[in-house]
Amino acid sequence: MDHKLDDALRGALRDIADVPPPVGLATAARRMAARQRTARMTLAGVAAAAVALVTVPTAMTMIGDGHMPGGATPGPFVVTAYSGASRGTDAGPADDRSLLLDPKTGRYEEVPYTEVVPSPDGRQVLVRQGDNSPQHPLRAGVMDRATGQVRWIDTYAGALGRDGEWSPDGRRILLTERPKQGPWGFVIVDASTLETTFVEVPLAPETNTLGLGFVWTPDGEHVALTLGRNVGGEKVSDIVTGIRFFDLSGKPVRVIEATAALSASTDFSPDGTRIALSEQYPSQGVQIVAAATGHVVQRVPLPAAGRVLGWYDDDHLMVGVFGDRGHEATLQIVGLDGSVMRTVRLLDKGIDAQRVYLGSSDGLSPAAARHSF
């Protein structure tokens, strides 16, 4: 195409696109989502009622025959939780339902929580419930895995609505507090006493965190936060500029330059020397950077719709590959050269999950160990 046509085409597209947006888009979208939810509930109503007659009226029920991931060869990891689980016929994702692995029976049990985050040793689970409506107030708590009893946390409601992370020693929970007004920071919850400590972090109000929260560093003595900025007004997406580390008093201790995001503590390699940072689009892969300097040491291609769930060992990543509803989700163990070492089926077809949590397979019964990989 010559330059004249090229310029004319750009101009024509700008002419077509140069229209202000309608008002109330967010509300309209939410209502559409609610209508879709209602429609699905109606369609699923009869089946749901039938299921309700046979489910056990306790906090935990079973999903199918408990068959989930894994294979014939036991491995060091197992999926400990599917957080925010839903079926294709459900109203919507994460409607107060999650799946937890029972380490004794090997069955994935349904629990009535929007989010579940198992502790490193699996004995406790951070749970979340509700939508902050008068009928269903938002609340989060710590569940004893053995008894199912939950101790509810009664402070920092805003932070409770966000993802939480267990410290490496499993004694504390890290929450991100980012109110519309007021200081930003993080909250550390003592898992045994539920005592909460808010730590204000000296970030400028305009600091762009791309919606990401604080994550633990492997030593459990620091937290880290991805920072970014807008580079092109509304036309382009925000970019990552770096990762800042803070001590537990909120004091910044160092920053590394980065162009990809740190989304969870599981992004740190087992030896703590590298971090797998996620690019803007999953198909752009991940950057393996030196934790000390931010220097990119390697780029690893990912499958489309892939997401790093953690490191399998110092040379392999665990990548969740999530299709849309109706597509089978898998976990791939991927070498740093991008080669797929092993593929493990995750959820039964037709079940979706917002997040997948992995844990050690140590101590699992033989029935549960069959899920390990």
Next chain:
Amino acid sequence: MNAEHRADFEAFVESRSPALFRTAMALTGQREEAEDLLQTVLAKAYRHWSRVGDGHPEAYVRTAMYHQQVSWWRRPMRHREIATDDLPDVRSADGTEGVALRLALRRALYRLAPKHRAVLVLRYLEDLPDDEIATILGCKPTTVRSQVARALDRLRGLLSDPETLHWKEPVHGSQAR
């Protein structure tokens, strides 16, 4: 969906809707369908917000819009498209070729198949490199280049079609898609 996620979602839509709606307009060519497209994709994003919102929601929404538009295009009777062979010789009576060409292109774009318009929007409105377009569309960069070439060929064909010159842009509805 908790209150924090809802607030995040609403803040995102409020800040990014001008840019997203421009893209939706360029993809559909009509305000009603642009609203329909963007609202559909935002509703999907809202349902998945606990997962979408933690990453790059704008990238998700943009990608979803392109895929949704192409998906809708696959429905029967969603558009009509007339192909001709010759490169047009567009020239206005008063010599203002650029303006005339731009108007003709605008008409032709309305009649272009959405999958072709999508790749042109990414290339000429969003100014994205081929590898990023490939990422969004889920194909190889070489496929992007061939799609752009085919779209431009089709555009040339539509420009040379007399029906394009006399064709009126729709005010609303989908009769011309």
